[in-house]
Amino acid sequence: MNTIRKGAKTAAVAGVATVAYELLAPSVALAESPSGADLLLPKPAEFIPALIAFLIIWFVLGKFAWPSILKMMESRQEKIQNDLNTAENAHVKAEKDQKIAAASIDEARRKADEIVAAAKREGEEERARIIEQAKKEASDIITKGHSAVDSERRRCLTELSGSVVDLSVEIAGKIIGNELDEAQQRRLAEKYLAEVGKPDERK
16 A cells, blocks of 8 residues: 555656746747757756746645545545445355345145145054044944844744743643643743744854
8 A cells, every 4th residue: 555655656746847947948949049958957947946836836735635535545445445344244144145046945845745744644643543443333233233133033933932932831731721820831832932933042
């Protein structure tokens, strides 16, 4: 930074001094003896005022104008550097935000896939549970139906046996008369019915 400032200062002052010299010093073209040596070497009467003007302009520029110019250049350079830093930071932040957003999207997709898989798995488990429960209930209903049918069959057979025994006793009493008492007739009828009912039970 210091080297740049010194170089710029020297170039600016030299340029201004050159312009001042051209304005203040008499033109060489107007000299009375335009010989080769006079063209290359200024006359003392022309050189001294030009040198004094050059030094005055150098001092004025170095004292008053140049600090303001340097300050303005430094401020401009600092602003440009700040803008570059801001742009770089914004670029880095944008890339970071983009990576975070991509990671968030991937995480959301992963969770959605997990939720769908869990829901599907739970649905299959619930379906299997419902089918198993329905089979069990159907089996229970069938078992209870068989039990009810068997119970009703046994009850009907018992009632029928009792009716048949009573009827047999009554008929036997009328046929045999008083040869067998009622208890003997009932035992015979029950024995007969028991023998008749054995084939049904084996079926």
